Amino acid sequence: MTESDALGWRSIADLIGDQPDAPVALIGAGLNERSLTPGRCDLGPKAFRAVLPRFSTYDVETGAELSTPIHDAGDIPLKAVVPADAFAPVRDAIAAQSARSLTVLIGGNNAITRPGVHGLGLDRVGVLTLDAHFDLRDTDQGLTNGNPIQALLEDGLDGRRISQVGLAPFANTRRAHDKAKAAGISVRTARDCREQGLAAVVAHELERLSALVEVIYVDFDIDVIDRSQWPASPGARPGGVPAHAFFDATRVIGAHPKVKAVDLTEYDPSLEIGDLGALTAGRWFCELLAGFETR
Numbered sequence: 508m509t510e511s512d513a514l515g516w517r518s519i520a521d522l523i524g525d526q527p528d529a530p531v532a533l534i535g536a537g538l539n540e541r542s543l544t545p546g547r548c549d550l551g552p553k554a555f556r557a558v559l560p561r562f563s564t565y566d567v568e569t570g571a572e573l574s575t576p577i578h579d580a581g582d583i584p585l586k587a588v589v590p591a592d593a594f595a596p597v598r599d600a601i602a603a604q605s606a607r608s609l610t611v612l613i614g615g616n617n618a619i620t621r622p623g624v625h626g627l628g629l630d631r632v633g634v635l636t637l638d639a640h641f642d643l644r645d646t647d648q649g650l651t652n653g654n655p656i657q658a659l660l661e662d663g664l665d666g667r668r669i670s671q672v673g674l675a676p677f678a679n680t681r682r683a684h685d686k687a688k689a690a691g692i693s694v695r696t697a698r699d700c701r702e703q704g705l706a707a708v709v710a711h712e713l714e715r716l717s718a719l720v721e722v723i724y725v726d727f728d729i730d731v732i733d734r735s736q737w738p739a740s741p742g743a744r745p746g747g748v749p750a751h752a753f754f755d756a757t758r759v760i761g762a763h764p765k766v767k768a769v770d771l772t773e774y775d776p777s778l779e780i781g782d783l784g785a786l787t788a789g790r791w792f793c794e795l796l797a798g799f800e801t802r
Contacts, residue, residue: 519793520559523577531575531611531799532604535582536597536623536770538615540589541651543644544741547777548616548652552582554776555613555792558785562793573796580604590618590650594625601626601768609761609799611792612770616652617642620726621659623770632767633668633720634659635712637756638728639675639697639744641683652773655726657686666690668719670712673697673705673731675744697731697747705752706759713763722767725760727791729753730773739784740773750787754794761798769795 523533535552542548564573580603583596597612601623604610612623617638624634636642636656644653646661660666670693687694693715695708716723730740733747748756760766774788 517564518560519562519564519573519789519796522564522573522575523559523579526576526578529576529578530608531577531796532580532607532609533577533611533613534580534600534604535613536585536600536615536619537582538585538588538590538593538619540587541618541649542616543651543653546741546775548614548773548775549586550776551615551771551774552613554785555771555774555788558782558789559792561786562789566797569797571797571800573793573800575796575800578607585615593618594622597622598625608802609766610768611795612768614770614772614774617655617726617728617772618650618652619772620770621650621655621662623768624659624664624724625662627722627724627767629662629664631721633670633716633723634664634726635670635672635709635716635723635760636726636728637673637709637731637753638671638726639673639678639731639742639747640728641671641674641679641687643683643686660690666692668716669693670716671695672708672712673700673748675747678744700748700752705748706755709756710759713760713766717765720765723763723765725766725769727757727769727771728773729771729788729791732787737784737787738780739775739778739787741775741778742773754790757791757794758798761795762801764802
């Protein structure tokens with residue numbers, strides 16, 4: 508019995524440990540180099556783990572008690588590593604967990620998404636992003652957190668196997684939008700999400716991808732959330748999706764049987780106001796697990 512059990516408080520952190528047979532794995536990937544805006548996304552995995560004891564395993568809205576064991580696969584050593592050199596370590600870390608039903612990668616900046624996708628196998632994967640940005644900047648000046656989707660297209664990923672949800676007005680360029688349309692990427696804007704409901708948009712895109720691929724990788728670039736509710740990302744903008752809608756969509760994603768790996772990116776603890784960022788990231792993880800347990 509853990510100390511929290513003895514106090515009558517079983518937390519999400521109590522589900523995590525060295526559990527080789529667990530269906531879910533957790534990996535830290537604090538990549539921070541070559542970010543387009545200076546910050547400390549490398550602090551994300553540590554801050555994320557530190558907040559989990561504050562979350563109960565009990566969901567008062569559904570009456571469900573989370574119980575899925577989670578294997579903590581540790582952190583990938585990425586201090587002062589540029590995205591190009593981080594490719595193999597991140598890809599291999601995801602591939603090493605291939606026997607599990609779900610792998611959760613905690614960033615770190617958005618450059619971890621490209622190798623994470625490769626870890627599932629480029630020939631069989633679809634990609635869903637919840638992101639305010641296209642991430643289709645050119646790669647001629649190297650890999651950054653602003654071009655993982657562009658890099659994946661150049662790697663050979665068919666654009667029709669990509670869905671981008673939550674794109675914000677006045678935060679992207681016409682050129683990036685034209686690139687997305689030319690590649691066949693499904694583009695769903697922040698307005699689409701507001702008018703149709705983020706969870707409904709995500710459910711539709713998951714089904715669209717499911718008809719095309721064996722497995723799905725989801726990039727939760729957390730700057731998709733409205734900046735007033737999520738200040739802990741330099742790229743978050745006013746008018747993004749509400750936090751409650753983000754949580755609802757996360758539960759839908761966790762429940763989908765083809766979702767094999769997800770990441771959480773662009774969480775910068777140095778921009779915290781109080782502990783809003785850590786608590787939002789922790790709640791996201793709870794919602795992901797709640798969805799997973801309905802599979």
